[in-house]
Amino acid sequence: xxxxxxxxxxxxxxxxxxxxxxxxxxxxxxxxxxxxxxxxxxxxxxxxxxxxxxxxxxxxxxxxxxxxxxxxxxxxxxxxxxxxxxxxxxxxxxxxxxxxxxxxxxxxxxxxxxxxxxxxxxxxxxxxxxxxxxxxxxxxxxxxxxxxxxxxxxxxxxxxxxxxxxxxxxxxxxxxxxxxxxxxxxxxxxxxxxxxxxxxxxxxxxxxxxxxxxxxxx
Numbered sequence: 560x561x562x563x564x565x566x567x568x569x570x571x572x573x574x575x576x577x578x579x580x581x582x583x584x585x586x587x588x589x590x591x592x593x594x595x596x597x598x599x600x601x602x603x604x605x606x607x608x609x610x611x612x613x614x615x616x617x618x619x620x621x622x623x624x625x626x627x628x629x630x631x632x633x634x635x636x637x638x639x640x641x642x643x644x645x646x647x648x649x650x651x652x653x654x655x656x657x658x659x660x661x662x663x664x665x666x667x668x669x670x671x672x673x674x675x676x677x678x679x680x681x682x683x684x685x686x687x688x689x690x691x692x693x694x695x696x697x698x699x700x701x702x703x704x705x706x707x708x709x710x711x712x713x714x715x716x717x718x719x720x721x722x723x724x725x726x727x728x729x730x731x732x733x734x735x736x737x738x739x740x741x742x743x744x745x746x747x748x749x750x751x752x753x754x755x756x757x758x759x760x761x762x763x764x765x766x767x768x769x770x771x772x773x774x775x776x777x
Contacts, residue, residue: 561740561772562726562747564618565754565765567597573760574607577615580765584616586642586749589632591622596758597751605636618642618664626655633659640664642693652688662690664726668697669709675716686723693749696729708735715743733767737775748772 565577566586577585587604588597599607608617619638622645623629633641642664643652656663665685669678682692694717696709708730718725724746731739732753740748754764 561745561775562724563769563772564616564726564747564749565751565760565768566618566620566728566749567595567751567755568607568760569597569599569603571607571610574610576760576762576765578612580762580769582615582765582769583747584618584640585611586618586620586751587636587638588620589636591620591644592624593622601632601635604632604638608636608638616640620644626651626658629655630658633661640690642666649685649688652685656688663688664691664693665689666693666695668695669713669729670697671709673710673713675713678713678717679720682717682721686721689723691724691726691746692717692721693726693728694745695749708739711739711743714745718743718745731768733764733771736768737771740772740775 563582564584564586565582568574568585568587587599587607588595589599589601589604591598611617616639618640619633619636620642621629640662641659644666667681694714696707714727726747726749727739727743727745728749731748731750736748754768755761
């Protein structure tokens, strides 16, 4: 089955919505140095992670200024996985993995008109260290949270060549996630704004997103 992660969980209500819909993982965007309404403190994230049932993974989404900062947050929050958005090189990713001893997801941003060889080179650069790669849309130097899709043919090529599982993100919603899965064939899918209304997680959209994934054969 296709792995389903819903990102940008902020409240207990958000948590109940996504857990009730049957997702595999909930993402918590913790103290990132960019403006996003989905950002929460490490203490809020810690409480939410502790409320998760055993069959739903908690993912700490970080853009740490240093390895030490990342480890401090991870030690407090105690997530099941860590997702890194910053430009950590493989040596620093390896150090983080050694210190936190958790599966790592590395986000790679896909820009409009990007050269495919560039993305494939980035995948090759980090795939020996991380456990998963997450492909997201990159706009104006920002990867993630854009609500925009990217060229799925690039993502499909990454899925075919990557030695580690690939999670697809970027503008996914209940209406397009089925087509995305059929075309790209990723290990998993991830969304945040695609299941929101008025900036809040919408129970109907979350439910329809999960149903669309399962109908697609995932």
